[in-house]
Amino acid sequence: MPDLSVAIVDDHPMLMEGIAVLLKRWGGFMLAATGTVADHIVPIARTHRPDEMIVDLSMAGDVFQAIADALKIAPETKIVVFTASASTEDAIRALDAGAKGYVLKGSPGEDLFQALQAAQRGDVYVTPSFATKLICALKEKTLERQKAVSNRLSVREQQIVNLLLLGKMNNEIARELSLSAKTVKGYMTNLMAKLNARNRLEVVLAAQRLTAGANTPAVIRRP
Missing domain, CATH: 3.40.50.2300 (Response regulator)
Known part of the structure; x- marks a missing residue:
């Protein structure tokens, strides 16, 4: 070699x-x-x-x-x-x-x-x-980022996030919140932009991270 x-x-x-x-x-x-x-x-x-x-x-x-x-x-x-x-x-x-x-x-x-x-x-x-x-600094930085994103969500968006975490589909969310399916779809588009997500699954994953707190990136190897 x-x-x-x-x-x-x-x-x-x-x-x-x-x-x-x-x-x-x-x-x-x-x-x-x-x-x-x-x-x-x-x-x-x-x-x-x-x-x-x-x-x-x-x-x-x-x-x-x-x-x-x-x-x-x-x-x-x-x-x-x-x-x-x-x-x-x-x-x-x-x-x-x-x-x-x-x-x-x-x-x-x-x-x-x-x-x-x-x-x-x-x-x-x-x-x-x-x-x-x-690692502690990375965790704190992640929490700060998540808090910043969470603070940008409106009350309605937070309600939708909570329902997403319960596994609700768009039509179920619409019924729960007395909204039209089109309105829910619009909120989902806004959530994808705010959470830097490309689809519904990534919105759910991002929402889980926001509610669960910071996870330390597994990038540091120590002997």
Whole structure:
């Protein structure tokens, strides 16, 4: 099996050298390119299309946007963020941009190795000591989003949602609420727009999430 090509983008030369030494020690990795600012991320992705890219957040430029743009060009590249930032907001933004790993500097070198391995499997890896904090932040963010959506529903829409959760069909909802079938259909169209749903089933699923509370996304793998 050929070595995995890895690019490193970090504005600390000594740190880049240290990562390169680790890659060589671990074996199975080949250093493909290096960069020192966010603006280097996209050109590296376009020119080298590395299997993996290790990216710092504390560099000049918009790293989050660069990650998203690079993955549009080279979606096969797995990006692992290696940073000193223990901000859950930064971690969520990085994962939302498409990063497959979030490793804190100061962690054991094994964490970075595990992140690179997990990314190749299609998993998302977060430094174990930081993962619980991130999971709580994700849960809180999901609750906030759900509350915002729920607050946008009118009284009538909430009534229809409640009946949908009971398994009622449109004609049954119309009878229950003394509405015409056409009116109920109109409400369903509005609900699909508000809940970002494409059909009746997705409206029901979205309504279940609103009433059941947040479910933590199963994206974080911990050893």
